[in-house]
Amino acid sequence: MAAWSSKSTFAVRLLTNMSFSPRYSSSYEVVIAGGGTGGISVGARLARALGKDKVAIIEPSNDHYYQPMWTMVGAGLKTLSATRSAMSDVMPSGVKWIQNSVGKFNPEENTVQLASGEEISYKYLVVAMGMNLHFEKIKGLPDAFETPGVCSNYSPTTVLKTLEALKNFKEGNAIFTFPASPIKCPGAPQKIMYLADEYLSKHGKRDKANIMFNSAGAGIFAVKKYAESLTKVVTDRNIATNFGLNLVEVKPDTKEAVFAKLANPEETETYRYEMLHITPPMATAEAIRDSTLADAAGFVDVQSKTTQHKKFQNVFALGDCTNLPTSRTAAAVACQNKILTANLLSHRESRPQTMVYDGYxxxxxxxxxxxxxxxxxxxxxxxxxxxxxxxxxxxxxxxxxxxxxxxxxxxxxxxxxxxxxxxxxxxxxxxxxxx
Structure with a gap:
């Protein structure tokens, strides 16, 4: 028994000290960076076309959110839990989930380096990493979220603060901001404004509220037809619109919001607030910005009609992280995922890419x-x-x-x-x- 015990102890030590290979393969037919709407939908299509374990999705999160509903969550019309699903439940069948982050893209070598240091190689790469929120680029944030009245529907950690701010509103300015950077779902900053107007009216507070849309944009909406309709909405509801203003600082001690004038960034305007709904600046992931996949603005540089990369023919991309010249919405991704998949498979089989994206x-x-x-x-x-x-x-x-x-x-x-x-x-x- 003593001899056996000695041998088993040695075996345990040997196994403990051995270096094991990762729980996933180091090479795939298609690697998809990002498990949001774009990555999951493309992964499902490609898995059906290519078969099991040919496609991998790199995504670190445990949760997948239906973000378009957060406007309604902030207004108390839906629950946050209704927008969430476990990532494991939406990950497509036949796809390998690499629960890690992208550390670096190496498109010249057809590899992706994970944040853990491991390297994954591919024949085709799909980039679907969306955009990241950068509250910290506004002075005073994110700390100001711990103070009354400051909220944002753009994050699951702050969206419930919107309803809290509406419930606690007494009187004064209710300000809704729109930043100078590209953002996802550009209609969302004003949707919550209209719902807030209704909420305050229903609770007898509207006559004590001065609702303002302080936007870095040049107008209420880019499409003339809808801009005319929305202009009528804000006029009828006595909502003030102030364009060309970019939020640069929040002062929670004095409940003041500081905006830079885009026409003259050195000049600022300061507004007191009772409620301040913030749409933060956004940008693509550092791994994209630091790679040869990116254009000068940091977005994945793709052909507008095919979603294929302009330089690397075995790379495709969709969604918020691309420079496709259209509004960044889930509806856009819904069209792009079908077109991207068809064009990637056509390129793989040396056939012409016939699917064209019209920017819908x-x-x-x-x-x-x-x-x-x-x-x-x-x-x-x-x-x-x-x-x-x-x-x-x-x-x-x-x-x-x-x-x-x-x-x-x-x-x-x-x-x-x-x-x-x-x-x-x-x-x-x-x-x-x-x-």
Missing amino acids: TSCPLLTSSNSCILAEFDYNLEPLETFPVNQGKERRTMYSVKSTLLPFVYWNMLLKGRWGGPGFYRKLMHFGMSK
């Missing part, structure tokens, strides 16, 4: 808890509407589309790689007379 994107602009303007448009900022009605008008039916239909499509179709946008239904509803 959509922004359901909630104007109350029972009305919505459903903006849909293309690269040319021309309306590209699905339904055979004027979607520039506030409608209860469009609210139902936003609150009920789109979440169903997201969880049950888009993430499973079975939704490529409403193009077919648009043609059907317009009797084939629409794109």
